[in-house]
Amino acid sequence: MENDQKETRSFQANNNKGQINYATDHAKIDATMITNIGHDGMTLSDYIEELFTLLEQTDQVSTEDKEVLRDLLETVDEQSGKGQPRKTIVNQALDRLSKLSPLFVAGSGTGQVISAITDILDVWK
Numbered sequence: 001m002e003n004d005q006k007e008t009r010s011f012q013a014n015n016n017k018g019q020i021n022y023a024t025d026h027a028k029i030d031a032t033m034i035t036n037i038g039h040d041g042m043t044l045s046d047y048i049e050e051l052f053t054l055l056e057q058t059d060q061v062s063t064e065d066k067e068v069l070r071d072l073l074e075t076v077d078e079q080s081g082k083g084q085p086r087k088t089i090v091n092q093a094l095d096r097l098s099k100l101s102p103l104f105v106a107g108s109g110t111g112q113v114i115s116a117i118t119d120i121l122d123v124w125k
Contacts, residue, residue, distance in 0.1 A: 054110045090124045
């Protein structure tokens with residue numbers, strides 16, 4: 001008489017941001033994760049436009065700083081559409097955003113948009 005024992009496997013995965021793929025028996029998984037979408041369904045492009053609409057209404061940020069930040073964020077957005085954006089660009093954008101953040105109250109519209117963009121960019125740093 002054969003022994004009909006069933007093999008059981010268990011694992012625990014903790015994931016803050018990202019994607020988990022699990023395969024068994026030497027299987028191969030090809031997957032692409034789209035990470036430029038925020039919690040409310042807005043894309044990185046949407047957040048960038050919203051941020052600069054809000055920044056147009058303030059003189060707390062110089063025109064030059066706004067232009068540099070826009071260039072960095074649009075480059076990250078463009079590169080993310082083709083795969084992983086370059087970490088140096090992502091880190092430069094995060095650095096600029098972190099310098100802007102203290103200028104705005106966390107609960108303000110601008111503060112919330114900066115936070116949302118930062119959350120998206122953190123995935124790529």
